[in-house]
Amino acid sequence: MTKHRYVGKSYPRTHETEKVTGKAIYIDDLKLPGMLYGKILYSSYANAKIKRIDTSQAKALPGVRAVLTGEDIPDVRVGFIKDQTVLKKDRVRQFRDEVAAVAAISPDIAQAALDLIEVEYEELPGLFDPFEALKKEAPLVHEVDARGRPMRSNILPLPWQFSAGDIEKARQESAFTVKDRVATTWVNQCCMGPSGCVAEFDTNNNLTLYSQTNVVFGAKQRVADYFAKIGLGGKKIRVRNLVVGGSFGTKLDTDIYEFICIQLALKTRRPVKILFTREEEFKALPPRQPAVFDIEQGCDASGKLTFRHVEAVLDNGAYTSWGATTPSVMMMPISSLYRVPNVFFKATCVYTNNIYAQAMRGYGNPQATFAVETAMDRLAEAAGIDPAEFRYINRNQSNEKTPMNLKITTCGLEECIQAVKAKISWDQKHGRQNGRGVGMASLIHVAGGARVYKSDGHGMRIKVDDEGNVDVISGGTDQGQGSFTVLAQIIAEALGFRPEDISFNIGDTALALWDAGTHASRHTFIAGNAALKACQKVRRQILEMAAKQMPKLIQMAIKRQSRKNPDFQPPDIDFGLFSDPDNLDIQERKVFLKSDPDNPYCSMDASQVLRQGLHVGTGESQTIMAEVFYDPPTEMLDRQFKGNYSMTYAFGTTGVEVEVDKQTGEVTILNMVAAHDVGKAINPTLIKGQIYGAVYTGTGYGLTEEIKLEKGKVMNPNFRDYKILTAKDRIPIEAVIVEKGDADGPYGAKGIGEPGLVPTAPAIANAIYDAIGVRITELPITPEKVLDAIKTKEGDAWCQ
Amino acid sequence: MNKITVNFNLNGEPVTADIPVTWTLLRTLRENFELTGAKEGCGVGECGACTVLIDGESVNACLYPIPEIEGKSVLTIEGVAHADGTLDPIQQAFVENNGVQCGYCTSGMIMSAKALLEQNPQPSESDIRSAISGNICRCTGYVQIVESIDMATKTQNVKNPE
Numbered sequence: 014m015t016k017h018r019y020v021g022k023s024y025p026r027t028h029e030t031e032k033v034t035g036k037a038i039y040i041d042d043l044k045l046p047g048m049l050y051g052k053i054l055y056s057s058y059a060n061a062k063i064k065r066i067d068t069s070q071a072k073a074l075p076g077v078r079a080v081l082t083g084e085d086i087p088d089v090r091v092g093f094i095k096d097q098t099v100l101k102k103d104r105v106r107q108f109r110d111e112v113a114a115v116a117a118i119s120p121d122i123a124q125a126a127l128d129l130i131e132v133e134y135e136e137l138p139g140l141f142d143p144f145e146a147l148k149k150e151a152p153l154v155h156e157v158d159a160r161g162r163p164m165r166s167n168i169l170p171l172p173w174q175f176s177a178g179d180i181e182k183a184r185q186e187s188a189f190t191v192k193d194r195v196a197t198t199w200v201n202q203c204c205m206g207p208s209g210c211v212a213e214f215d216t217n218n219n220l221t222l223y224s225q226t227n228v229v230f231g232a233k234q235r236v237a238d239y240f241a242k243i244g245l246g247g248k249k250i251r252v253r254n255l256v257v258g259g260s261f262g263t264k265l266d267t268d269i270y271e272f273i274c275i276q277l278a279l280k281t282r283r284p285v286k287i288l289f290t291r292e293e294e295f296k297a298l299p300p301r302q303p304a305v306f307d308i309e310q311g312c313d314a315s316g317k318l319t320f321r322h323v324e325a326v327l328d329n330g331a332y333t334s335w336g337a338t339t340p341s342v343m344m345m346p347i348s349s350l351y352r353v354p355n356v357f358f359k360a361t362c363v364y365t366n367n368i369y370a371q372a373m374r375g376y377g378n379p380q381a382t383f384a385v386e387t388a389m390d391r392l393a394e395a396a397g398i399d400p401a402e403f404r405y406i407n408r409n410q411s412n413e414k415t416p417m418n419l420k421i422t423t424c425g426l427e428e429c430i431q432a433v434k435a436k437i438s439w440d441q442k443h444g445r446q447n448g449r450g451v452g453m454a455s456l457i458h459v460a461g462g463a464r465v466y467k468s469d470g471h472g473m474r475i476k477v478d479d480e481g482n483v484d485v486i487s488g489g490t491d492q493g494q495g496s497f498t499v500l501a502q503i504i505a506e507a508l509g510f511r512p513e514d515i516s517f518n519i520g521d522t523a524l525a526l527w528d529a530g531t532h533a534s535r536h537t538f539i540a541g542n543a544a545l546k547a548c549q550k551v552r553r554q555i556l557e558m559a560a561k562q563m564p565k566l567i568q569m570a571i572k573r574q575s576r577k578n579p580d581f582q583p584p585d586i587d588f589g590l591f592s593d594p595d596n597l598d599i600q601e602r603k604v605f606l607k608s609d610p611d612n613p614y615c616s617m618d619a620s621q622v623l624r625q626g627l628h629v630g631t632g633e634s635q636t637i638m639a640e641v642f643y644d645p646p647t648e649m650l651d652r653q654f655k656g657n658y659s660m661t662y663a664f665g666t667t668g669v670e671v672e673v674d675k676q677t678g679e680v681t682i683l684n685m686v687a688a689h690d691v692g693k694a695i696n697p698t699l700i701k702g703q704i705y706g707a708v709y710t711g712t713g714y715g716l717t718e719e720i721k722l723e724k725g726k727v728m729n730p731n732f733r734d735y736k737i738l739t740a741k742d743r744i745p746i747e748a749v750i751v752e753k754g755d756a757d758g759p760y761g762a763k764g765i766g767e768p769g770l771v772p773t774a775p776a777i778a779n780a781i782y783d784a785i786g787v788r789i790t791e792l793p794i795t796p797e798k799v800l801d802a803i804k805t806k807e808g809d810a811w812c813q
Numbered sequence: 814m815n816k817i818t819v820n821f822n823l824n825g826e827p828v829t830a831d832i833p834v835t836w837t838l839l840r841t842l843r844e845n846f847e848l849t850g851a852k853e854g855c856g857v858g859e860c861g862a863c864t865v866l867i868d869g870e871s872v873n874a875c876l877y878p879i880p881e882i883e884g885k886s887v888l889t890i891e892g893v894a895h896a897d898g899t900l901d902p903i904q905q906a907f908v909e910n911n912g913v914q915c916g917y918c919t920s921g922m923i924m925s926a927k928a929l930l931e932q933n934p935q936p937s938e939s940d941i942r943s944a945i946s947g948n949i950c951r952c953t954g955y956v957q958i959v960e961s962i963d964m965a966t967k968t969q970n971v972k973n974p975e
Contacts, residue, residue, distance in 0.1 A: 025909040032916030033904040033923060035850020035890030042849040203951050205854050205862060205917035258852075258917030259951055291855040493915025493952045702911040702957050709954030732859045732949055740955040741946040743939075 018600070019502040020760045023698035024512055028497035037256040040209040040225055041288060048211065049078050051277045051287040052123035053270060054113040054130055055297060056105035059141070059366040059725030060154075061134035063103055063112065070129040071115060076122035079280040080130070082113045086276050089242040091235070091269070094170065095159035097332040099272040105134070106154055107331035108726050109297040109368050111269050116277040116285050139366035140167070141725055143305075143328040146363045154331055154364035169329055169362040173340035175348060175654045177416035178355030183320035187311030189395045193388050195790040196305045197380045197774075199328075199720035200713075201295055202373050203737055206258015208298060209288035210271050212278035219249035220278075224271060225257045227264045227490045228530030231466075233522045235267040236275065254520025260492035261710075262373035263298055265532055266334045270297070295730035300720055302336045302370030303328050304343075304360075306384035310353075316398045316406045320355035323347050323384065329362040329370055336370030337362045339377025341465070344654055346381045346771075349415035349662075350457045351389070351407035356416050366725045374707065375767045376533065378458055379714060379774065383792065386454035386775035390782065399443065400779065401434050401453060409457065409664065411753075418648075418655040419662060423763075425690025425751040426455060426664040432688040432749045433668035446786050448675060449683070452779025453668045454772035460692070460763035461660025461755070462645050463533035470644030472526020473543040475504070475551050477637040479627045481602055481620030483508065483515045483551075488528030489540045490520040494766060495699045496536055502695055503541050503759055507548035508555075509599030510619070526640065534663065534764030537695065541759030543643035550639035555619060556594035558626040558637065559604045563597075564588045566625055567614050584614050645757070660757045663764060665689035667708070667772040671780040675803055678796030680716060680781060687769055688749035693761030697750060704748040704769040711773025713738045719793050821882045824848075824892025832879045839863045839874035841882075842889060850890035850920045854949070861948030864921035865889045871928035873947070890920035893927060903927060903965040912961030914952030921948045926962045935966055 031037040068080040083102030090098055101110045113130050117123035140146040140154060146167040155164050184190060211223040220240075226232040229252045236250050257264070270287050277285040289297070304327045311319040329337050340360035348356045393403035409415075411424045433453055434440070442451045462469045474486040485504065489496060496519075501512040518524055529535070567586060574581045590596045590606055598607045605616035628634050648656035670684040687704050694700045717736035721728040729735050738744075748769075754761035774792055782788045787802035814833040821828060823846065832841050842848045842865070854862030856875050863874040866888040893901045903926050906912060913919045922945055929936055929944035936944070941962045942955070950958060 026911060026913060027908060029913065029916065030900070030904075030908060032913045032919050033890075033900065033907050034894050035848070035920045037916050038849070039852070039917065041852060042843075205860065205915060205949065205951050206852070207854070256916060259915040261951070291857070291860070495911065495914065698911045698957070702914060702953055705954035705956040706914065706952045707954075710951065731857065732855060737949055737951075739946050739949060740942045740959065743942060744954070746954065746956060 017506055017760070019512060020506045020695050021693070022502070023696055024498055024502050026495055026498050027513065028501060028517065039206055039256050039258055040211065040223060041207070043211055043223060043255060043286070045211060045213060045284040048284040048286055049116040049118060049277070049281055050120040050123045051114055051116045051274055051285045052120065052127050053111050053273060053287070054127045056108055056110040056112055057132070058105060058134050058136050059108050060137040060139040061105050062137065063101065063105060064133040064135055066113060067131040068113060071126040074122065074126045074129060076118045077115060077126045078118065078283065079116040079277055080113065080126065081276055081280060087243045089239065090159055091239060091272055092332055093266065093335060093337065094333045096155060099269060099276065107366055107368050111273060114273045114277060116281050139725055141365055141367055141722070143326050143363035143365055146365050154366060167364040169333060169337055169364065171337055171362055173360035175344050175358045175417065176356065177348065178320070180320050180322050180355050180357050183355040184311055187319045188314040189392060190309060190311035191388060191392045191395050192309040193391060193790065194305065194307050195384050195387055196303065197383055197792045198303045199300050199722060200373065200718045201300045201720055201735060202261035202263045204259030204261060204263055207289040207291065207294055208263065208268065208270065209286060210274050211284055211286045212274040213284035214278055214282065218245055220275065221251045221253065222271065222275065223253050223255060225254065225264050226252065226267065227260045227492055227532055229254060229488055229490065229520050229522050230527050231530055232267050239272060251523045254490050257490065257492045262371055262376070264492070265372060292730045295720065295735065296727045299334050299336060299369050299371030301373035302330065304380045308384045308388045310388050310392050312392055312396055316396050316403055318351055318353040318407050321347060321353045322357045325360040327360060327362045328365055328367055330365060330367045332369040334369060335372045339372055341650060341654070342377040343381035344417060345419065346378055346385050346457055348417040349419050350382065350385055350455065351404065352409060354416065367722055368725070368727065374710060375770045378456065378767070378771045379711065382454065382456055382771050383775045386772060387778050387790070390779045401430060401439050404453070404455060405430055418657055420657045422661050422757065423692065423753050423755045424664055425753045426666070428751045429455065429664060429666035429688035429690060432751065433666045433686050436686040436747060436749065437668040437670055437684060439668065442670060443783060446784065448784055449670065449672050450780045450782065450784030451668060451670045452776050452781070452783050453666055454775035454779060455666040456664065456768055456771040458663045458768045458771060459533055459659035460663035461538045461757055462535045462647060464647045464649050464658045466529050468527065468644055469529050469539065469647060470642050471528045471539045471543040472640065472642045473540065473547050474526060474640045475547040475638060477551060477555065477623060479620065479624045481514060481618065481623055483510055484518065485515060486518045486524050487540060488522070488525035489536050490531040492531065494703060495696070496531070496540070498699060499537055499695050500540060500544055503544050504548055506760070507545050508552050510602045514602060526642065534766035534768065537762055538660065538758055538764050539643060539645065541762060543641055545759050546641040546643055547639040550641065551637060552599065553594070554637045555599060555604070555622065556597045559597050559622045560591050560594040562622050562625045563604065563617065564591045566617060566621060570614060584612065586614060661692070661755045661763050663690060663768045665768050665772065667776040669776045669780040671777065671784055673781055673784045673799060675785065678799035678803065680794065680799065682712065682744050685744055685746045686749060687746060688751055689765060689768055690751045690753060690763065691765050692755035692758045692763035693752050694750050695760060695762050700750060700765055701748045703765050705746055707767065707769025708746050708773050709738055709744065711770040712744055712777065714770070714792060715774030715777040716793050817880050819879060819883050821884060822886040824889060834880060836879045837875055838865070838877035838879055838882055841879050842874060848889050848891050852917055852920060854917065859949070861921040861925065862918050864924040864948060866924055866928055869928065869931055871925045890923060893923060902968040903930065903962065906961040906964040906968065910961040910964055911957045912953070918948055918950040922950065922958055926965065930966060938963065
């Protein structure tokens with residue numbers, strides 16, 4: 014095995030020291046000269062006609078620079094399927110509908126102005142349950158679609174349907190079948206850094222948007238599309254990231270507040286900032302949507318899965334963002350987690366008057382895996398097979414093609430299941446139903462990009478200056494995962510430099526080359542591969558320069574020595590070796606002769622070579638830099654939703670031991686083991702950080718977190734009532750890193766951003782069943798639900 | 814707007830400022846002194862991103878009325894590193910052990926840890942978890958934050974043997 018100098022080491026996050034000294038600049042901290050502050054007025058109803066808006070008092074308030082309603086800006090539709098406008102004019106369809114906006118010289122004045130805006134509504138009955146909304150007689154949330162054609166139902170025009178094999182035949186041939194209905198709920202991404210942006214136009218109406226997006230070029234495209242429709246077509250748009258306080262899905266789409274901010278800046282000719290409060294984070298950002306799954310699975314007498322049939326209904330809320338595309342990812346575990354030859358999946362996204370939905374870490378996978386993995390346990394029980402054994406029997410393996418045409422090149426699922434079994438003492442602890450129990454669940458996720466756009470690529474620029482400083486310009490972003498550290502390790506390794514030589518300029522569309530976005534756990538894999546490609550070129554350039562310059566530099570050094578010391582014996586150097594750059598190597602930024610690595614005359618800091626070779630004179634000066642584009646050879650899903658959309662896939666298994674208090678319904682996690690096939694850990698400490706954080710969010714998803722909606726209104730818009738976990742909710746987590754190396758990944762690495770979250774909730778649900786014999790099918794598994802289930806079970810026992 | 818003159822010690826230096834009487838300490842730090850390390854993550858004292866030390870005690874600056882700061886000593890994240898830029902052992906441990914991810918909660922976490930270690934140089938894991946129980950983090954699952962604070966107690970004790 015190759016010995017690496019930086020890859021595989023837990024290199025510290027020294028590129029981000031600003032974050033521990035309070036000097037990192039987030040959107041909260043950005044202040045431009047003359048900047049105004051924008052605030053948004055939201056609807057007072059879930060469904061209503063707007064009869065009248067009176068902004069006269071707000072406009073008259075000193076310090077107010079602009080008040081906008083839907084009447085003041087072009088009536089242009091935005092969003093994933095263009096089903097909403099920026100400011101709503103005649104009708105509101107959810108509580109977060111943006112009705113008016115203000116820009117003022119201070120946030121206080123902007124808020125005071127909002128309070129002065131009068132809106133008269135005529136309330137309409139709302140639809141808050143997707144199954145109600147599916148009924149024939151249900152009123153329509155949208156009367157017309159984006160093109161003005163009448164809508165005939167509340168079903169979104171996104172026909173998610175996948176099938177492979179013959180379900181009916183497989184059902185008949187199955188020895189055991191089990192049918193289930195499970196449900197997941199609304200959860201908020203809870204980024205610690207509130208959402209916000211700053212929009213600034215120059216004199217020629219070119220825009221700079223300081224945005225928190227993790228898809229800078231996607232944001233640019235969306236704004237360009239909007240510009241084309243509001244008469245600003247062709248104007249330049251620059252999207253820039255500052256330090257971002259978490260994303261978890263909230264920064265995939267360009268949110269309505271960003272378009273509002275742009276309109277306020279355009280109107281006032283001043284830079285405008287909009288910054289959300291925590292209450293707005295809960296009420297006016299699109300959360301992860303709830304889904305109800307009807308799942309049926311079968312297996313043969315030996316426990317081999319025969320079929321999986323799943324129908325899902327997703328509450329989309331009133332408008333459409335990326336949340337409605339999560340079935341494209343739900344399909345992955347449903348078709349491809351464990352070997353199952355016959356699969357049917359259909360997802361129906363339904364408009365309601367709830368707040369509209371977005372994706373969140375895992376992108377539909379946590380919901381679908383909750384359905385699949387709780388159903389796996391039930392089928393194992395029906396077949397009389399230990400659930401761990403059942404999973405082992407059906408495990409995915411390297412070099413297989415799934416019914417969705419995913420090409421599983423490397424798969425560490427077997428190792429993950431075994432590691433969890435051993436570490437959680439599965440065989441000793443499972444099946445005792447004594448108030449303590451163990452459960453497990455696994456996952457598959459994209460780990461080598463995700464081709465959702467035509468290009469799943471990443472462009473990278475790397476330049477090296479005459480001091481030996483390496484500047485990396487990348488269109489990727491960092492939401493906290495530590496991309497700078499991981500990329501610095503990859504680049505240092507590939508270039509033969511040191512991580513501290515490397516600086517980053519990221520998330521700026523004016524400087525970077527196109528990138529599909531830092532989403533889908535793709536950044537290490539895709540940007541890492543781009544970095545390798547760029548480093549190969551840059552390294553070659555430096556070696557060629559060294560081959561040319563080193564003989565001169567060595568002779569100069571010898572001359573200097575001879576002048577200083579007349580008795581100096583010049584070393585015997587074969588200068589002919591320098592004619593071929595392949596005879597040279599770079600390590601730790603030192604260039605040296607491979608055949609004579611310890612000769613001090615033949616080894617020098619790369620900066621010496623660079624200083625000598627870069628700025629030479631007319632016709633001879635040159636640059637050391639490379640621009641590359643890496644786009645993996647993957648496929649977009651075809652019309653049947655089949656295709657290998659990622660270069661490689663991540664696998665993992667989480668095992669949990671719980672104790673359930675039968676008096677209170679309280680669930681305590683005694684032990685948790687999360688084993689993940691990461692290909693190769695570029696930085697083990699950072700990988701563990703991704704796993705721990707994701708497992709915590711997954712535990713919240715399983716046990717506590719829920720946005721409580723009452724007729725479309727968020728009733729718990731704060732951390733306490735939302736029940737986010739704190740450090741006091743101690744979860745003993747062990748992260749197990751399984752490294753099998755992936756030939757396509759940079760140094761063998763796969764993506765790991767999302768996987769940790771995915772199997773957590775079903776593993777907990779399965780452990781609760783093992784502890785007390787009751788199955789909670791609706792997330793979150795609160796003490797109330799556990800108690801109710803215990804009572805029902807005991808009541809049933811009593812009746813018998 | 815009605816202003817009040819306050820005199821207090823800020824990161825080791827005496828300061829005087831005229832501040833609107835309704836402002837909180839957080840707003841004063843961020844807007845008047847341009848110390849933006851303390852963050853407003855919720856504005857209602859639930860998340861701890863605004864934590865600073867007042868006379869050595871950790872406090873949510875977002876809830877602290879400015880008139881009450883008179884005569885007190887405030888330490889913010891900007892005052893934690895040494896004057897020459899050397900990081901405090903807590904900061905160093907956060908960098909080394911991935912105690913920081915998105916970084917938004919980090920200032921508050923470090924300040925809570927600072928208050929803890931000043932009162933209890935050798936805390937148990939449960940002491941550490943209690944001390945940061947008012948600081949919410951969404952990225953880390955707290956694991957490497959708790960480890961970082963524990964690491965800092967060790968380096969701190971090596972540097973200042975009792």
